Amino acid sequence: MPSRFMAQRRLDRGCSLASPNIQACARKIFDMNVAPVTLEGRRVRMEPLDLARHFEGLCAIGLDPELWRWTLNVCATPDELREYLETALAEQQAGRALPFATVDVASGRVVGCTRFGNIETKHRKAEIGWTWVGREFQRSHVNTEAKYLMLTHAFETWGCVRVELKTNVLNQKSRDAMLRIGCVEEGVLRQHMIGDTGVKRDTVYYSILDREWPAVKQRLESMRSL
Numbered sequence: 001m002p003s004r005f006m007a008q009r010r011l012d013r014g015c016s017l018a019s020p021n022i023q024a025c026a027r028k029i030f031d032m033n034v035a036p037v038t039l040e041g042r043r044v045r046m047e048p049l050d051l052a053r054h055f056e057g058l059c060a061i062g063l064d065p066e067l068w069r070w071t072l073n074v075c076a077t078p079d080e081l082r083e084y085l086e087t088a089l090a091e092q093q094a095g096r097a098l099p100f101a102t103v104d105v106a107s108g109r110v111v112g113c114t115r116f117g118n119i120e121t122k123h124r125k126a127e128i129g130w131t132w133v134g135r136e137f138q139r140s141h142v143n144t145e146a147k148y149l150m151l152t153h154a155f156e157t158w159g160c161v162r163v164e165l166k167t168n169v170l171n172q173k174s175r176d177a178m179l180r181i182g183c184v185e186e187g188v189l190r191q192h193m194i195g196d197t198g199v200k201r202d203t204v205y206y207s208i209l210d211r212e213w214p215a216v217k218q219r220l221e222s223m224r225s226l
Contacts, residue, residue: 032121032158034095039149042224043106043141046149049092049099049113051085057110058085058101061134070171071132072195088115088130095119099130102146104137111137114146116154118164125162126154141224147181148220155213162209169202178206181223182216 036048047054059078068074075081091097099115112133119126128150133142154160167174169188179185183206192203208216 032119032124032160034092034098034116034119034121036092036098037153039100039153041105041145041149043104044145044149045103045105046100046114046146047103049085049088049101049115051082051089054101054110055082055085058113061111061136062113062132064135066135067132070168070174072193072201074196085113091115091117095121100146100150102133102142104142111142112146114150116150123162124158124160125164126158126160127164127166128154129165129167143177144181144220144223148217148224151208151213151216151220155210155217160210162207164205164207166203166205169204175204182212182219183208184212 038048039046059081062075062081063077065076068076073084075084085099088097088099092099096119097115097117098119100113101110102112102114103109104111112131114128114131116126117129128147131143131146151163154163165178165183167178169175175185186205186207189203189205191200193201195201
């Protein structure tokens, strides 16, 4: 069965911008249904965030201070982590986010958390972020496969035309990782956000466009095979 991404390529050829039915044509092929979904990979499974199932595992890895070094939020206690996750679920209820617990298939362990956020169905775009992975699973297969699964869902199921990512301008490790998978750096927003500790953060934005996705996908598939 042809993928939705290939269907989008046919849509782009078959519906000109001048067509009065182009929006209806786009809606016919893609349904940006922001509903909980499990994304299955070879070594990683992205499960819809469920506090009853995932909180204990997330708490076991998520209170490491290094995870929150460059983030807006700081979770130093179980109560703070629960509040952080409840906020993600509230955003999901509002249709603006889709949070996941990241599970290592081999061990069955919860190894991290991430989400789609700032979802705008009208403009067919979303952000991937709020990502953290337990120290033991950093620089492993986990984040690469998680990004592959989420980007595939965004471009090939939702039909996104843009996926954006952002990070603290001082977080060089994260910046290098985004460039490594093929994201395009767009620029820095100065004093863009104020974190829990009162620090004014400069934020650097990255993006992947639908026309760039085939090359990024190929790169991620190569990285997954290592």
